[in-house]
Amino acid sequence: MVTETTQQSTTDSLDSVVIRFAGDSGDGIQLVGNKFAESTALFGDDLSTFPDYPAEIRAPIGTTYGVSAYQINFGPSEILTAGDEPDVLVALNPAALKVNQEQLREGGTLLIDTGAFTEKNIKKAGYENHPLSDKALDSVNLIELDITKLTMDAVSEVGLSKKEGLRCKNVWTLGLILWMFGRSRKSVADWIETKFAKKPEIVEANLRALNAGHAYGETTELGAGLKQYTLDKSEPETGLYRTITGSEAAAWGLYAGAELSNLELFLGSYPITPASNILHQLATMTDYGIVNFQAEDEIAAICSAIGAAYAGNLGVTTSSGPGVALKTEAIGLAVSAELPLVIVNVQRGGPSTGLPTKAEQSDLHQAVFGRNGDTPLPVVSASTPADCFDVAIEASRLATKYMTPVIMLMDGTLGNSSEPWKIPDFDSYEPFPVTHRKEPEGYHPFLRDPETLARNWAVPGTPGLEHRIGGLEKDYDSGNISYDAANHQRMTDARHDKVNGIRKDIPKQDVCLGAEKGKLAVVGWGSTYGAIHKGVEQLRQKGLDVSHIHLRHIWPLPENLEDLLKGYDKVIVPELNAGQLTTLLRAQYLLPVEGVNKVTGQPFKVSEIVEAAHQALEN
Amino acid sequence: MNMISPPEELNAKDFASDQEVRWCPGCGDYAILKTMQKTLPEIGARPENTVFVSGIGCSSRFPYYMSTYGFHTIHGRAPAIASGVKLSNPELDVWIITGDGDGLSIGGNHMLHVLRRNVNVQVLLFNNEIYGLTKGQYSPTSKPGLRTPSSPLGSIDSPISPCAFALGANARFVARAIDIAHKPLSSVLKRAHAHKGASFVEIFQNCVVFNDQTFSDFTDKKTGADNQIHVEHGTPLTWGKDNQYGLLIKPGTLELQKVTIGEDGVTESDILVHDETNRTMATMLAAMEGPDFPVALGVLFCDPGTPYEEAVRAVPKAPGKNVKQLLASGKTWTVD
Numbered sequence: 045m046v047t048e049t050t051q052q053s054t055t056d057s058l059d060s061v062v063i064r065f066a067g068d069s070g071d072g073i074q075l076v077g078n079k080f081a082e083s084t085a086l087f088g089d090d091l092s093t094f095p096d097y098p099a100e101i102r103a104p105i106g107t108t109y110g111v112s113a114y115q116i117n118f119g120p121s122e123i124l125t126a127g128d129e130p131d132v133l134v135a136l137n138p139a140a141l142k143v144n145q146e147q148l149r150e151g152g153t154l155l156i157d158t159g160a161f162t163e164k165n166i167k168k169a170g171y172e173n174h175p176l177s178d179k180a181l182d183s184v185n186l187i188e189l190d191i192t193k194l195t196m197d198a199v200s201e202v203g204l205s206k207k208e209g210l211r212c213k214n215v216w217t218l219g220l221i222l223w224m225f226g227r228s229r230k231s232v233a234d235w236i237e238t239k240f241a242k243k244p245e246i247v248e249a250n251l252r253a254l255n256a257g258h259a260y261g262e263t264t265e266l267g268a269g270l271k272q273y274t275l276d277k278s279e280p281e282t283g284l285y286r287t288i289t290g291s292e293a294a295a296w297g298l299y300a301g302a303e304l305s306n307l308e309l310f311l312g313s314y315p316i317t318p319a320s321n322i323l324h325q326l327a328t329m330t331d332y333g334i335v336n337f338q339a340e341d342e343i344a345a346i347c348s349a350i351g352a353a354y355a356g357n358l359g360v361t362t363s364s365g366p367g368v369a370l371k372t373e374a375i376g377l378a379v380s381a382e383l384p385l386v387i388v389n390v391q392r393g394g395p396s397t398g399l400p401t402k403a404e405q406s407d408l409h410q411a412v413f414g415r416n417g418d419t420p421l422p423v424v425s426a427s428t429p430a431d432c433f434d435v436a437i438e439a440s441r442l443a444t445k446y447m448t449p450v451i452m453l454m455d456g457t458l459g460n461s462s463e464p465w466k467i468p469d470f471d472s473y474e475p476f477p478v479t480h481r482k483e484p485e486g487y488h489p490f491l492r493d494p495e496t497l498a499r500n501w502a503v504p505g506t507p508g509l510e511h512r513i514g515g516l517e518k519d520y521d522s523g524n525i526s527y528d529a530a531n532h533q534r535m536t537d538a539r540h541d542k543v544n545g546i547r548k549d550i551p552k553q554d555v556c557l558g559a560e561k562g563k564l565a566v567v568g569w570g571s572t573y574g575a576i577h578k579g580v581e582q583l584r585q586k587g588l589d590v591s592h593i594h595l596r597h598i599w600p601l602p603e604n605l606e607d608l609l610k611g612y613d614k615v616i617v618p619e620l621n622a623g624q625l626t627t628l629l630r631a632q633y634l635l636p637v638e639g640v641n642k643v644t645g646q647p648f649k650v651s652e653i654v655e656a657a658h659q660a661l662e663n
Numbered sequence: 664m665n666m667i668s669p670p671e672e673l674n675a676k677d678f679a680s681d682q683e684v685r686w687c688p689g690c691g692d693y694a695i696l697k698t699m700q701k702t703l704p705e706i707g708a709r710p711e712n713t714v715f716v717s718g719i720g721c722s723s724r725f726p727y728y729m730s731t732y733g734f735h736t737i738h739g740r741a742p743a744i745a746s747g748v749k750l751s752n753p754e755l756d757v758w759i760i761t762g763d764g765d766g767l768s769i770g771g772n773h774m775l776h777v778l779r780r781n782v783n784v785q786v787l788l789f790n791n792e793i794y795g796l797t798k799g800q801y802s803p804t805s806k807p808g809l810r811t812p813s814s815p816l817g818s819i820d821s822p823i824s825p826c827a828f829a830l831g832a833n834a835r836f837v838a839r840a841i842d843i844a845h846k847p848l849s850s851v852l853k854r855a856h857a858h859k860g861a862s863f864v865e866i867f868q869n870c871v872v873f874n875d876q877t878f879s880d881f882t883d884k885k886t887g888a889d890n891q892i893h894v895e896h897g898t899p900l901t902w903g904k905d906n907q908y909g910l911l912i913k914p915g916t917l918e919l920q921k922v923t924i925g926e927d928g929v930t931e932s933d934i935l936v937h938d939e940t941n942r943t944m945a946t947m948l949a950a951m952e953g954p955d956f957p958v959a960l961g962v963l964f965c966d967p968g969t970p971y972e973e974a975v976r977a978v979p980k981a982p983g984k985n986v987k988q989l990l991a992s993g994k995t996w997t998v999d
Binding site: 283347 | 709732733746750773776975976979986987990991995
């Protein structure tokens with residue numbers, strides 16, 4: 045819970061604070077959010093962020109559908125979600141207020157830029173009456189500042205145009221918020237100086253705005269409203285830290301997978317929201333020996349990665365649901381030709397183009413089942429931004445060890461959110477070096493390892509191992525084309541057995557919070573980790589018998605999962621879809637697991653998990 | 664000390680696989696396969712360094728019959744897969760085998776991009792103006808009016824010219840040959856192989872079952888000579904049984920004109936000389952068709968540029984760059 049202190053009293057201790065920055069998509073809201081997150085991470089707090097922006101790059105100014113928001117939850121304790129309700133809402137225009145007002149916690153602080161609350165903007169946001177006359181605002185701590193004017197005053201001497209001057213509004217606001225929470229301006233100032241190095245007047249204006257916003261908090265005495273918040277000093281584990289987004293962690297994890305497998309990383313990708321950031325990240329890393337190829341379309345992207353795999357590299361393609369749909373036939377080819385490949389799906393709302401910038405977990409069935417033919421492949425899923433690093437490594441390991449495409453599921457929330465990350469000791473990661481076959485004696489392309497059932501991997505350039513592969517069915521014993529009935533049965537069985545055999549090679553499913561049997565298990569996967577974990581934590585603090593189980597391996601499922609789930613009276617499965625893991629678990633185990641489903645494009649709130657668990661316990 | 668012995672001389676048999684060839688009897692693909700198997704040893708190719716990538720269709724079975732590396736992929740996508748192979752290992756000699764349906768219908772997009780990027784591969788498009796493997800439907804190169812199971816009243820589609828497409832896509836090597844004409848096909852394959860960058864070769868390939876004789880106007884051994892011209896860089900554009908015809912630019916226009924040497928005061932020195940580095944000329948040559956003009960064969964265009972894989976790999980791996988270094992790079996902080 046947040047308490048507020050006056051400027052002088054700084055002794056009250058806070059657990060965590062949720063701030064939501066909101067404004068027009070051209071207001072630089074994501075930037076303010078990112079920079080605040082960086083300062084907060086450097087301060088030593090744990091944090092979790094949720095960038096919530098429209099699909100349009102610059103929607104008409106002042107409209108509700110052009111509102112961009114960035115939510116951050118931070119504090120000295122363990123932070124696992126971006127927070128249910130903002131304690132502080134910054135609304136830089138009426139539309140931003142309209143879209144976000146309901147989310148503000150009762151008694152929370154609302155900071156608005158009165159300069160942007162012009163009659164025209166109020167009308168454009170769809171208000172009939174002046175929004176500040178709304179009775180609902182009586183219960184909030186309203187701070188009205190003419191940020192527009194204060195910013196213009198601060199930058200007036202630099203000699204920018206009015207338009208350029210107004211662009212500093214976000215940085216002025218950031219200065220004020222940094223003051224409110226006692227965060228340093230240094231990392232922001234450094235960033236401004238580097239970013240605009242070639243435009244000294246822009247540097248000057250932004251620094252002035254930043255300092256003016258900060259000074260405003262320091263020097264202005266307001267009768268009501270503006271207060272400084274103090275949080276406990278956190279005591280994180282010792283070590284080297286950085287902030288990381290899920291996209292960065294995934295990109296780095298893929299590169300780490302290549303290093304651990306001793307292969308070159310080849311990325312074939314096509315831009316798609318919200319997956320493009322992985323492509324962007326790897327595109328900056330050509331001097332790490334990564335081959336980065338922006339293909340002409342989704343199909344070419346995966347096909348180039350398949351070509352790379354055929355040539356002996358770690359082929360990777362990154363996309364989102366609609367793009368993965370286009371890649372489906374090629375995934376089938378990789379299954380049939382038994383080539384290693386990592387396909388990253390940063391899920392978004394569907395169907396079709398759906399909600400490009402919003403998070404959903406509705407591609408689970410697509411990943412596990414969505415292909416023609418009996419076409420099994422392993423599916424893994426990341427739970428937190430930092431977890432994307434480890435899961436990308438796991439996907440690379442399974443792909444190369446079992447000669448199979450692997451789908452790694454993420455979602456837009458994971459990809460864009462950031463968190464402080466204690467940098468792992470990379471020496472502690474077990475390498476899984478690949479040996480390409482060189483020995484011609486006894487070779488045929490579909491010769492299998494008796495244990496893993498993976499076929500041997502011979503690459504072009506190797507004398508004596510010339511061979512032909514493709515998407516036609518192959519003879520089990522020679523690899524030549526075969527339409528033989530019994531052979532197709534045998535090959536289909538072999539492909540299933542290979543993927544099912546991975547069960548033996550993945551960790552047993554653990555219970556990440558709570559007892560290994562009991563009244564209720566809450567089973568999740570993906571980015572819902574934080575909300576479920578916090579929810580279960582709260583329930584357990586109240587003495588309720590609830591456990592949290594979170595899956596990394598979606599297919600095949602861990603060997604012990606069935607017995608584990610049978611140890612609970614009830615199992616509920618919260619998912620941001622219409623019940624896909626629920627269906628999978630029911631089908632696999634004939635267990636009456638129940639779904640808790642939400643598809644609003646927004647993540648679960650902790651309170652929703654708590655409520656669902658209460659309901660399950662009562663019924 | 665190991666002495667590297669020179670590789671033994673190879674012959675056509677060394678490039679033939681042990682698989683039974685399963686095209687229809689009389690299919691033009693047999694002739695192309697034979698020419699390829701004979702040509703590869705002549706250009707010093709090694710089976711282990713040679714990769715044939717194909718899509719789906721009759722022509723795309725080609726890799727199975729070569730004793731090299733081969734990848735029979737999915738419909739239309741061979742250029743994308745081959746791009747991945749070449750970018751991953753630029754040392755490999757990569758050939759793409761495709762057809763008019765595979766390469767210009769379902770795979771038209773990839774064809775465009777592999778050509779304009781200039782990936783150093785050889786694209787052989789077997790054009791038979793028909794879908795053979797699916798039993799005879801009209802293709803994007805079928806002549807208008809062609810009656811097929813899917814166009815019982817005759818095709819109403821306007822066909823595309825593969826070479827015009829390739830030139831429009833900024834291909835830097837565009838050539839043409841006829842399936843059964845071993846020598847010219849072999850020499851075009853050699854030129855395509857020698858070219859650094861994407862080479863596009865259209866091979867007129869006769870489908871004996873579904874579209875027999877569609878090219879006979881200019882491929883017929885008896886009458887074809889008057890209807891085909893073999894272009895050669897720096898040589899006058901003449902043809903005919905007695906080399907009696909020639910091309911020149913019609914005065915006052917940007918059009919080709921067919922003339923007869925010795926008639927109307929035309930002498931051999933008036934005839935246009937082929938310049939294979941001239942894209943406009945290549946485009947005009949590619950567009951020629953009967954009955955007024957001959958069909959142009961040979962290397963229509965060749966103007967090398969930087970191969971794509973060289974540009975992609977221009978930045979070498981920097982020393983000291985690895986995961987450990989990456990993890991500690993950028994903005995970090997220490998908690999003591």
